[in-house]
Amino acid sequence: MAFTYISAGLLILVLLLTQGSILVKAKVPAVIVFGDSSVDTGNNNVIATVLKSNFHPYGRDFEGGRPTGRFCNGRVPPDFISEAFGLKPTIPAYLDPAYNISDFASGVCFASAGTGYDIVTSSVLNVIPLLKELEYFQDYQNKLRAYVGEAKAKEIVTEALYLVSLGTNDFLENYYIFPQRRAHLSPTQFQDFLIGLAENFLRKLYNLGARKFSLTGLPPMGCLPLERTTNFPGHHDCVEEYNNVALEFNGKLSSLAIKLNRELPGIRILDAEAFKIFDQIIRKPDAYGFEVVEKACCATGTYEMSYLCSQHSPFTCEDASKYVFWDAFHPTEKTNKIISDYVTPLLLANFA
Numbered sequence: 001m002a003f004t005y006i007s008a009g010l011l012i013l014v015l016l017l018t019q020g021s022i023l024v025k026a027k028v029p030a031v032i033v034f035g036d037s038s039v040d041t042g043n044n045n046v047i048a049t050v051l052k053s054n055f056h057p058y059g060r061d062f063e064g065g066r067p068t069g070r071f072c073n074g075r076v077p078p079d080f081i082s083e084a085f086g087l088k089p090t091i092p093a094y095l096d097p098a099y100n101i102s103d104f105a106s107g108v109c110f111a112s113a114g115t116g117y118d119i120v121t122s123s124v125l126n127v128i129p130l131l132k133e134l135e136y137f138q139d140y141q142n143k144l145r146a147y148v149g150e151a152k153a154k155e156i157v158t159e160a161l162y163l164v165s166l167g168t169n170d171f172l173e174n175y176y177i178f179p180q181r182r183a184h185l186s187p188t189q190f191q192d193f194l195i196g197l198a199e200n201f202l203r204k205l206y207n208l209g210a211r212k213f214s215l216t217g218l219p220p221m222g223c224l225p226l227e228r229t230t231n232f233p234g235h236h237d238c239v240e241e242y243n244n245v246a247l248e249f250n251g252k253l254s255s256l257a258i259k260l261n262r263e264l265p266g267i268r269i270l271d272a273e274a275f276k277i278f279d280q281i282i283r284k285p286d287a288y289g290f291e292v293v294e295k296a297c298c299a300t301g302t303y304e305m306s307y308l309c310s311q312h313s314p315f316t317c318e319d320a321s322k323y324v325f326w327d328a329f330h331p332t333e334k335t336n337k338i339i340s341d342y343v344t345p346l347l348l349a350n351f352a
Helices: 002-024 077-084 120-124 132-150 150-159 169-174 187-208 225-229 239-262 275-283 331-352
Strands: 031-035 107-109 161-165 210-218 269-272
Touching: 002 120, 031 077, 031 132, 077 161, 077 239, 077 331, 107 169, 120 132, 132 187, 132 210, 161 187, 169 187, 169 239, 187 210, 187 239, 210 239, 210 331, 239 269, 239 275, 269 331
Parallel strands: 031 107, 031 161, 161 210, 210 269
Antiparallel strands: none
């Protein structure tokens, strides 16, 4: 009888362990990231730009309290999505010398804070242009083939989940600031121009083997603390003109996804629209456990980001979880987690 109990106990233990291994089994072989500061995990650390965040108080709530180059107090959406897909909880930046191809094989980030679809956007703060991110991806593929072999590398590239998130800088650091594009293009024409660039980029990624895409458009960019601060005529409320432009652009991006899904064999582009949940957080912050939405946690919370978000500022908040925004342009880790939790079930349903 005792033997029966022990055998049954062992059987249950084996079943539980087997179930656990199934639960944590990766749903895709890798998560590969392109875009701007919404998803950059540290590539700007090693390039000649003033747009950096590899210093305190950035990263103060990251594991070990380390500033990694993420424009946040903690993790950014690709980190949460990678973990949800059974992969590592943080995605390394491709240019970070602390990592190599063994780290990148299951996830890598090519994103650069301050970049956009438009080459003019990346030149504003001397960051990595989107097509350069694509060149790094090609370099990554060469290293991957040398590391795991031709067949395995092809499998990883084909089955990986590609996160693409950018566009905000094209409007807020380019179109609405400098006259180069605005002098010749209306907001609608500029949107169409960017959509053309986005299509070109996605087709190039497809030709390089990518098949599974999560495509994220613009946030309610008129509600970023920096935009509210400078909205004197609107009494520091959200700039609804910018939000309307974001919605229009997102609609066109969604139409692009439908078009490419129809035209390119084997491709799957998911419109991972995050505007709605982000807007809900901003409009009803208390429903999500936030206390402050108009200003950011870092420094005065009105205009500071990058080096202006200094550890020497006496105004930086003590508890970032009460704030929707970490600096004047970027959400806190808590906001990133809520947005990621909103998008992830859709990604798992389509790509797991």
